[in-house]
Amino acid sequence: MANEIKIFTPIGMLGYGYDQKLFWDAVNGGVDAIIVDAGSTDSGPSKLAVGSLTVKRSAYVKDLGPFLAACHYHRTPILIGSTGGDGANSRLPEFLEIISEIVSKNGYRSMKVLTIESEIDKSLAYAGLERGTITPCGGAVPALQKADIDAASRLVAQMGHEPYVKAMQAHPDFDIIIGGRSYDPAPYAAFCIYKGIQDYGIAYHMGKIMECGALCATPKSREALAVVRADSFDLSPLSPAARCTKVSVAGHTLYEKSRPDLLTGPGGELDLIASTYEELPDGRTVRCRGAVFRPTPYTIKLEGAKVNGYQTTFMGGVSDPILISQIDDFLEKGRAFLQETFDFPCDLKFHVYGRTNGPPFAKEIGVGGVTWAETQEQANIVASTARVYLLHAAYPAQLSTGGNLSIPIMPFGQPLGPLCEFCVYHLLPIDDPTALFPIKAHTIEGPDTVGSTPPALSDSAKGDALSKPLQAKVDPSIAAEIVKAALQPPPKPGFVYLASLASMVRSKNSGPYDVTMDVMFQTREAYDAVKKAGILTREKVREVYRVNDEDVLVCMWWEPALAWKATLKREKASGSFGESDMYACQMHVPLMYLEVPEGL
Structure with a gap:
C-alpha cells in the first residue's frame, strides 16, 4: 500500500x-x-x-x-x-x-x-419472513408484515x-x-x-x-x-x-x-x-x-416504500385576532365536518404556523393543509371543500363576515400526486x-479529441456562492446577544435557557422512524455543570416531548464532543400523511427553552 x-x-x-x-x-x-x-x-x-x-x-x-x-x-x-x-x-x-x-x-x-x-427480488424477503429471520432496523420500526412486502414498489x-x-x-x-x-x-x-x-x-x-x-x-x-x-x-x-x-x-x-x-x-x-x-x-x-x-x-438493510393514495395541499393566512384566539377549535370542527361530508375514504390535516401561547396574539398565522384520498380527483375535491369552510365558516364572536382566509396562491389546492410511505426498513441475514x-x-466510448492537458480554469469556475460556509461566522458576544433576544419571554430570575450555554442544539432524522437530538456545549465547564445539574435526563425528555418511556430509545452523554444526545421514536414515519417535519430538523426547540440555574 x-x-x-x-x-x-x-x-x-x-x-x-x-x-x-x-x-x-x-x-x-x-x-x-x-x-x-x-x-x-x-x-x-x-x-x-x-x-x-x-x-x-x-x-x-x-x-x-x-x-x-x-x-x-x-x-x-x-x-x-x-x-x-x-x-x-x-x-x-x-x-x-x-x-x-x-x-x-x-x-x-x-x-x-x-x-x-x-x-433484490421480493422472494428473498418473503422467505426471510417465513423463516422468522427478518428483524426491524431499530426499536421504532414495526415488525414486517407480508402486506408490507406486497405493497412495496x-x-x-x-x-x-x-x-x-x-x-x-x-x-x-x-x-x-x-x-x-x-x-x-x-x-x-x-x-x-x-x-x-x-x-x-x-x-x-x-x-x-x-x-x-x-x-x-x-x-x-x-x-x-x-x-x-x-x-x-x-x-x-x-x-x-x-x-x-x-x-x-x-x-x-x-x-x-x-x-x-x-x-x-x-x-x-x-x-x-x-x-x-x-x-x-x-x-x-x-x-x-x-x-x-x-x-x-x-445482515443487510432492506428498504421499500409504497404508494398509498393521493394528496392535495393548500395554504392561507389568518390575521383576525378573534379567529386566531380559537383557531384550533375552528380547524378541528372543519376537519370533522369534511369527513362527514364525503362518502369515500378521505382525510385532512392542518398545520398552523406562527402561533403564540397567549395575548398579544400573532398578527398573522399561516394555515397549511393537506388532504388525502384514494384518487387525485377525490383529494382535490376535499381540498376545494376545505377552502369553502376555511373562507366562510362562522365562529363565536365573529365580527368579520367577508371571509376568514387570505389566499396568496391560486388556484387554491395544488395536487401533490401519490402519497408515498416507507413500509420496509428491516434487516435480513x-x-x-x-x-x-x-x-x-x-x-x-469517447472521441478522445480534447487532449491530455487540463485547460486553464475559466472565469465562471473561479468561485461559487455555494463554497461559502453554510453557517456565518459571528463574534461570540454578538451571537450571545442574538440568542438572548430571540428566546422570549426571558427565563425566570436566577435561571438561563439551555440555548445560552450551548454551541449547538439540533434535531435530525436518524432513519425514517427515529428523531435524534443533540446538545453540544461551548465549554467544558458548561458541559460539566449541566450534566451535574440533572437538567438533561430521560425523565425530562419524556416530559418535554410527551412520550412514553419506551419511546425514548437513547439518552446519553458523549464527552469527546462535550455533548448530550437523545433519540426518540417518531410519531409517524418520515413523509407519512400528516407528518409535519420530514427532516425532523425543528424538533429541538423545546430543548432550547429548558431552564438551567444561573451560575452553576
Whole structure:
C-alpha cells in the first residue's frame, strides 16, 4: 500500500453543488480518488415508491462534469454510492447515459464504468419472513408484515464495502463505479481496503465522516479532504473560511445517528468509545485514531416504500385576532365536518404556523393543509371543500363576515400526486455479502479529441456562492446577544435557557422512524455543570416531548464532543400523511427553552 491515500469529497450529496475552484485546487494537487454519496432516506419515501430523483437531472450533470474532467485529465477514479437517491437499478443506466453525454460533448477518452446493482427480488424477503429471520432496523420500526412486502414498489438492499472491493479487484483498470444502495461509508471504506488499509476501524470511521463532506468543520462547509494512513486519518475542509476542531469532528458522529459511540452497519459495529481527535499545528486539520471495527453476523438493510393514495395541499393566512384566539377549535370542527361530508375514504390535516401561547396574539398565522384520498380527483375535491369552510365558516364572536382566509396562491389546492410511505426498513441475514449485488462493466466510448492537458480554469469556475460556509461566522458576544433576544419571554430570575450555554442544539432524522437530538456545549465547564445539574435526563425528555418511556430509545452523554444526545421514536414515519417535519430538523426547540440555574 501507499504510505498515504488522499480521498476527496467535493460535496456531501451529489447534485447539491460545490465550488469548482476548490475542486480543481484539490484535484490538481493530487488525490487518489473522488468519492461521493448520492442517496439518503432523509428526503422521504417518494424516490423508492415512484422513482423520483433526489435532485433534477441537470444538477447531476453539473456536478458530474468536473468529476469526469478530472477522470480524463488526471485519471482520478470516481466512486458514487446510492446513485440517484435510492440506489434502484433504474438509476444505473440513467447515470451511464449522463456520463456518456458528458464524455461525448467534451471530447474525453473512453472510460470504463462499473455498475453495482442493489435491487433484490421480493422472494428473498418473503422467505426471510417465513423463516422468522427478518428483524426491524431499530426499536421504532414495526415488525414486517407480508402486506408490507406486497405493497412495496421495489426493494433495495444496502450493500457494505465488499461489492465495491470485488468490483475493483476484478477490474483494476476501472475509471468510475456507480453503486446502487450503499451503506454511506461503504465506498470510502472499500477504496481504503482495496488500497491496502487493513484497519477497518480507520477505514469506516473516515467514511462515516467524509460521506457528509466538510459538514464536520466549523463553520460547516462542503469540500473535504481525508489523508488516510495505516493507523490514522486526517480531515481538512478546503474552504479557507472553515476549519476542523477536535470537538467539531468528534461531534459529527452525533449527526443523524441514533447514538455516537456504537455505529452498526452491514457485517460489523464501529466502536468509537476509545477514538481520539488531535488538532494539528495548521489550525484546521484533525487527526483521528482509535476506532475499532468489530465483525458481527452479516445482515443487510432492506428498504421499500409504497404508494398509498393521493394528496392535495393548500395554504392561507389568518390575521383576525378573534379567529386566531380559537383557531384550533375552528380547524378541528372543519376537519370533522369534511369527513362527514364525503362518502369515500378521505382525510385532512392542518398545520398552523406562527402561533403564540397567549395575548398579544400573532398578527398573522399561516394555515397549511393537506388532504388525502384514494384518487387525485377525490383529494382535490376535499381540498376545494376545505377552502369553502376555511373562507366562510362562522365562529363565536365573529365580527368579520367577508371571509376568514387570505389566499396568496391560486388556484387554491395544488395536487401533490401519490402519497408515498416507507413500509420496509428491516434487516435480513445473508451468508455472502456480494452475492446479491451484481457487478457489470461498461465501456463508455469517447472521441478522445480534447487532449491530455487540463485547460486553464475559466472565469465562471473561479468561485461559487455555494463554497461559502453554510453557517456565518459571528463574534461570540454578538451571537450571545442574538440568542438572548430571540428566546422570549426571558427565563425566570436566577435561571438561563439551555440555548445560552450551548454551541449547538439540533434535531435530525436518524432513519425514517427515529428523531435524534443533540446538545453540544461551548465549554467544558458548561458541559460539566449541566450534566451535574440533572437538567438533561430521560425523565425530562419524556416530559418535554410527551412520550412514553419506551419511546425514548437513547439518552446519553458523549464527552469527546462535550455533548448530550437523545433519540426518540417518531410519531409517524418520515413523509407519512400528516407528518409535519420530514427532516425532523425543528424538533429541538423545546430543548432550547429548558431552564438551567444561573451560575452553576
